[in-house]
Amino acid sequence: MAARTMRAVQYAGYGGGAAALQHVEIQVPSPKKDEVLLRVEAASMNPADWKVQKGMMRPFLPSKFPFVPGEVVEVGPGVDGFKPGDKVVTWLGFALRYATTKFDGTGDPANVLITAASGGVGMFAVQLAKLGNLHVTATCGARNMELVRSLGADEVLDYKTPEGKSLKSPSGRKYDIVVHCTSSVGWSSLESNLAAHGKLVLLFAMATKEDLQFLVELVKGGKLRTVIDSRYALGKAEEAWAKSMEGHATGKIIVERDQVMDI
Numbered sequence: 612m613a614a615r616t617m618r619a620v621q622y623a624g625y626g627g628g629a630a631a632l633q634h635v636e637i638q639v640p641s642p643k644k645d646e647v648l649l650r651v652e653a654a655s656m657n658p659a660d661w662k663v664q665k666g667m668m669r670p671f672l673p674s675k676f677p678f679v680p681g682e683v684v685e686v687g688p689g690v691d692g693f694k695p696g697d698k699v700v701t702w703l704g705f706a707l708r709y710a711t712t713k714f715d716g717t718g719d720p721a722n723v724l725i726t727a728a729s730g731g732v733g734m735f736a737v738q739l740a741k742l743g744n745l746h747v748t749a750t751c752g753a754r755n756m757e758l759v760r761s762l763g764a765d766e767v768l769d770y771k772t773p774e775g776k777s778l779k780s781p782s783g784r785k786y787d788i789v790v791h792c793t794s795s796v797g798w799s800s801l802e803s804n805l806a807a808h809g810k811l812v813l814l815f816a817m818a819t820k821e822d823l824q825f826l827v828e829l830v831k832g833g834k835l836r837t838v839i840d841s842r843y844a845l846g847k848a849e850e851a852w853a854k855s856m857e858g859h860a861t862g863k864i865i866v867e868r869d870q871v872m873d874i
């Protein structure tokens with residue numbers, strides 16, 4: 612029987628940016644004992660993708676990507692709980708259970724600063740913080756201030772203004788939690804705004820199955836919305852890559868499966 616093949620976008624080594632991506636036809640892998648084979652419907656393009664390519668995460672994450680949603684088409688003999696046809700969603704990224712926040716609003720009140728709240732991570736962080744009944748101060752560019760307010764932020768700062776650069780809460784709050792979604796603001800700016808026992812949330816954590824189920828339920832229930840910056844077919848993946856590298860997405864950049872590429 613002829614080997615089944617599928618289209619893929621890959622790069623062969625570190626560096627090169629969007630121009631280094633290659634469209635290739637590769638053999639469909641067979642799931643090993645504890646693996647499932649997924650038909651990918653859509654994936655988000657994230658800074659993590661090109662940071663891995665740049666080698667910025669080399670000590671931690673040499674090749675662990677992509678993290679993709681799709682449909683199970685085959686399961687390995689040791690896999691329980693999945694069967695062909697199951698719709699699945701995988702890793703969504705950041706530390707959902709940050710600090711001690713309870714998302715039913717019964718937790719202690721706290722002040723949170725969310726930087727780059729217009730980005731793919733920040734937009735979720737704002738909404739989750741509001742579900743946790745936290746007071747949210749958010750930063751973003753002027754063009755997205757209304758959007759970030761509509762996600763629930765109580766105070767929004769334009770990061771290009773002196774007020775935004777200072778990260779000071781307009782109502783004079785010190786932050787108990789900082790969800791820091793941009794690397795272009797240094798620790799020194801944050802430090803003076805932190806409360807005595809303030810926590811900085813690092814955006815690197817694996818989500819559990821329970822975390823993902825919780826998020827999916829929020830989405831289904833209309834409590835968590837996804838802002839989509841742009842959509843690209845897999846054939847244009849390098850454009851999505853370049854767009855992410857520019858660092859000016861509002862919400863998520865999506866790469867979708869072309870209709871003709873069923874495996």
Ligand SMILES: NC(=O)c1ccc[n+]([C@@H]2O[C@H](COP(=O)([O-])OP(=O)(O)OC[C@H]3O[C@@H](n4cnc5c(N)ncnc54)[C@H](OP(=O)(O)O)[C@@H]3O)[C@@H](O)[C@H]2O)c1
Pocket residue numbers: 657658659662703704705726727728729730731732733750751752753754755770791792793794795796814815816855858859860861862
């Ligand atoms: N995406 C993930 O799943 C994931 C997972 C783990 C960790 N992370 C990390 O989390 C960070 C954020 O990721 P992301 O996907 O949210 O990024 P992103 O979508 O690329 O963020 C872009 C947004 O950030 C805004 N922005 C840029 N600089 C800013 C600043 N100094 N202050 C306020 N807003 C600023 C931009 O606004 P303008 O266009 O107006 O400039 C734009 O709307 C990255 O460091 C990433 O590596 C991401």
